[in-house]
Amino acid sequence: MGTSVTIARPPAPAAIRMRRLVSLALVHGVLIGGAVFMLLPFVFMLTSAIKPPGEIFEATFRLWPRQFFGWQNFEAALSTAPLLRFLLNGLIVCGGILVVQLLVAIPCAYALAKLRFPGRPILFSLVLLGLCIPVQAPSLPLYIAFAELGILNTYLSMMMPFFLSVFAIFLFRQFFKSYPDEIIQAARLDGVGEFEIVWRIVVPSAWPAIAAFSIFSVVAHWNDLYWPLIVISDTKLATPPLGMMYFADSELGSNYGALAAGATIITAPLVIAFLIARRHFIAGITMTGIK
Amino acid sequence: MAGLTLRGIHKAFGDTSVLNNIDLDIADGEFLTLVGPSGCGKSTLLRIIAGLESQDRGSVSIGGSSVDHLRPHERRIAMVFQNYALYPHMSVFDNIALPLTMTRLNLFERLPLLRHLSSRRRRVMGEIAREVRAVAEQLRIETFFHRRPGQLSGGQRQRVALGRAMVRHPQAFLMDEPLSNLDAKLRVHMRGELTELHARLGVTMIYVTHDQIEAMTMSDRIAVMDHGDILQLGTPADVYERPATTAVAQFIGSPAINLFPAHVGPSGQVELLGRTLPIHVHNAPTPELTVGVRPEAMRIGGGPCVVTCRFRRRENLGSESILHFDLVASPEVAVLCRVDNNMPIPDGEVTLAFKPRDCHVFDHNGRRIEIESRMAASRGVRRASEVR
Numbered sequence: 001m002g003t004s005v006t007i008a009r010p011p012a013p014a015a016i017r018m019r020r021l022v023s024l025a026l027v028h029g030v031l032i033g034g035a036v037f038m039l040l041p042f043v044f045m046l047t048s049a050i051k052p053p054g055e056i057f058e059a060t061f062r063l064w065p066r067q068f069f070g071w072q073n074f075e076a077a078l079s080t081a082p083l084l085r086f087l088l089n090g091l092i093v094c095g096g097i098l099v100v101q102l103l104v105a106i107p108c109a110y111a112l113a114k115l116r117f118p119g120r121p122i123l124f125s126l127v128l129l130g131l132c133i134p135v136q137a138p139s140l141p142l143y144i145a146f147a148e149l150g151i152l153n154t155y156l157s158m159m160m161p162f163f164l165s166v167f168a169i170f171l172f173r174q175f176f177k178s179y180p181d182e183i184i185q186a187a188r189l190d191g192v193g194e195f196e197i198v199w200r201i202v203v204p205s206a207w208p209a210i211a212a213f214s215i216f217s218v219v220a221h222w223n224d225l226y227w228p229l230i231v232i233s234d235t236k237l238a239t240p241p242l243g244m245m246y247f248a249d250s251e252l253g254s255n256y257g258a259l260a261a262g263a264t265i266i267t268a269p270l271v272i273a274f275l276i277a278r279r280h281f282i283a284g285i286t287m288t289g290i291k
Numbered sequence: 292m293a294g295l296t297l298r299g300i301h302k303a304f305g306d307t308s309v310l311n312n313i314d315l316d317i318a319d320g321e322f323l324t325l326v327g328p329s330g331c332g333k334s335t336l337l338r339i340i341a342g343l344e345s346q347d348r349g350s351v352s353i354g355g356s357s358v359d360h361l362r363p364h365e366r367r368i369a370m371v372f373q374n375y376a377l378y379p380h381m382s383v384f385d386n387i388a389l390p391l392t393m394t395r396l397n398l399f400e401r402l403p404l405l406r407h408l409s410s411r412r413r414r415v416m417g418e419i420a421r422e423v424r425a426v427a428e429q430l431r432i433e434t435f436f437h438r439r440p441g442q443l444s445g446g447q448r449q450r451v452a453l454g455r456a457m458v459r460h461p462q463a464f465l466m467d468e469p470l471s472n473l474d475a476k477l478r479v480h481m482r483g484e485l486t487e488l489h490a491r492l493g494v495t496m497i498y499v500t501h502d503q504i505e506a507m508t509m510s511d512r513i514a515v516m517d518h519g520d521i522l523q524l525g526t527p528a529d530v531y532e533r534p535a536t537t538a539v540a541q542f543i544g545s546p547a548i549n550l551f552p553a554h555v556g557p558s559g560q561v562e563l564l565g566r567t568l569p570i571h572v573h574n575a576p577t578p579e580l581t582v583g584v585r586p587e588a589m590r591i592g593g594g595p596c597v598v599t600c601r602f603r604r605r606e607n608l609g610s611e612s613i614l615h616f617d618l619v620a621s622p623e624v625a626v627l628c629r630v631d632n633n634m635p636i637p638d639g640e641v642t643l644a645f646k647p648r649d650c651h652v653f654d655h656n657g658r659r660i661e662i663e664s665r666m667a668a669s670r671g672v673r674r675a676s677e678v679r
Contacts, residue, residue, distance in 0.1 A: 180374065180376065182372040182373075182374055182376035183376045183377075183378060183379075185338075185341075185343045185363075185370075185372075185376070186370065186372060186376040186377075186378075186455075187378070187389075188343065188362070188363045188364065189341060189343070189363045189364055189368070189369065189370050190364060190389050190390040190393055190455070190459075191364035191390060191393040191394055192364075192389070192393055196401075201378055204380040205379060205380060
């Protein structure tokens with residue numbers, strides 16, 4: 001051959017398939033590794049909850065116990081600690097916080113996203129600034145204020161610091177920003193007032209964002225130990241993590257099986273709620289662009 | 292129903308002025324179109340009339356009384372938006388009924404759950420349902436009352452948006468490019484429906500579009516806008532046959548008008564590319580002129596008014612063709628000519644002839660200059676719809 005032209009030959013189909021398989025295995029390997037790492041404590045909790053005390057700290061880890069001890073552990077947890085009371089407290093506190101947060105944050109977010117008024121950029125910067133302040137920072141002045149008001153050791157003291165959520169304002173503002181202006185203008189022409197525009201026109205389209213925020217909020221306050229620990233001293237008002245802490249110290253101290261059973265009971269509502277709202281949650285997160 | 296008056300409307304966004312002292316009178320029952328390229332201020336003007344945007348200066352009156360202090364719904368006008376702006380979570384029925392429930396029910400009767408306690412609500416809702424049904428029958432949308440806007444086609448959504456506007460019996464309809472999101476065939480159909488609707492309701496309509504065909508075919512009068520000014524206000528025939536500026540001449544009419552550089556000769560005659568045309572102008576501020584001739588007024592042939600061109604290509608439109616030429620004297624000037632399909636295609640250089648009365652003469656600022664041509668008076672009135 002006089003002149004030979006070399007053309008980059010496409011790789012053989014088998015090689016392509018091989019490469020794809022390897023990359024898939026690699027990606028999934030990493031993901032599975034991460035998932036296992038995060039799930040392991042849960043698995044340990046669940047298996048401990050059904051093991052007799054002697055088996056929990058055995059050198060070899062078994063997923064299923066030789067002797068099923070679940071009934072006894074759950075019974076011990078429920079009879080020693082007022083778990084149902086803790087769950088109810090958790091429900092009251094989280095529900096109360098969430099309702100007020102939504103009632104306050106949604107109109108604020110609408111105003112920041114869609115109304116034109118002087119000072120709006122400054123207010124929005126303040127919201128962003130608020131995102132940067134950790135809850136621990138204002139806890140001392142809040143504690144003193146609540147003590148002065150005489151509302152320590154009440155449901156209200158557990159909920160009040162969280163009524164105004166800058167995160168919610170920010171999240172809903174981003175969501176409302178993408179809501180078509182024409183629909184709001186059409187509503188104004190139809191005689192719908194601004195408050196009704198928020199609740200009747202805009203909010204029904206914002207369910208994914210509301211579901212996403214609700215999960216964030218409920219998870220954060222259900223699991224919060226810090227603030228209830230500061231303002232609550234009465235066991236009857238304890239939220240689930242605080243209650244578990246009290247009983248881990250005293251009555252259930254050495255009964256790890258029962259402790260694990262109690263922990264299972266207080267985490268279950270959250271996991272179930274998340275599984276139910278999962279689709280909305282993911283849709284809401286992707287829509288608002290916060291990942 | 293009422294006429295509208297705009298006086299000295301001025302609007303600026305930051306440093307850019309969008310509307311400059313707009314004066315406009317719209318008669319009761321008139322169909323007026325605001326037409327112009329995008330960014331010319333036509334939509335802003337419509338929003339100011341609706342009260343969705345506030346003007347910096349000037350005033351808006353509806354039916355003889357000023358509405359500047361009134362909020363949008365108090366002005367009793369309805370608006371139809373380009374993307375329909377239907378409430379996505381409500382059924383078609385609820386979408387159309389909303390303006391009525393807002394005015395006829397009090398806050399308590401609109402609250403969720405609690406509203407069922409009101410007996411008055413039930414009676415009023417019965418009346419509203421009857422009215423909504425009547426409007427829906429006119430628009431033939433009663434068959435999908437219970438569907439959501441997301442389940443409807445573009446044309447159906449547009450009808451629902453019209454229904455929501457009609458049910459309030461507004462003093463005037465404002466339409467902001469309502470047909471732009473429809474496909475070409477449906478657009479032609481809806482054009483006809485809107486014209487019939489206007490004839491049937493006899494209500495004042497202000498229609499914003501960037502499509503000159505819509506403007507020409509539907510309106511009683513057209514206001515051609517550019518850069519925040521009304522360049523010309525007149526009937527479609529007026530605007531087409533006597534464009535006030537080169538911008539209007541270029542915007543109205545499709546394909547666009549041919550514009551040639553020209554100048555005034557010593558005796559006031561117009562000289563075009565070395566030829567003296569049998570047209571006189573007397574009041575040109577400077578010798579530089581622009582002569583415009585519409586493609587449909589040009590034909591291949593000779594005579595006193597001709598330009599020499601070189602053939603480039605032909606566009607076949609089915610019933611007729613558009614021939615593209617370059618001017619021989621200055622090849623960067625394109626010349627269009629609209630001919631029958633059975634015309635033989637020319638080859639090489641040809642002369643394109645036109646009648647003196649078909650010339651539009653503009654001064655160096657692009658403003659129209661009246662020409663003296665004895666034949667002008669006998670000019671027949673043509674509508675662009677027929678020409679196209």
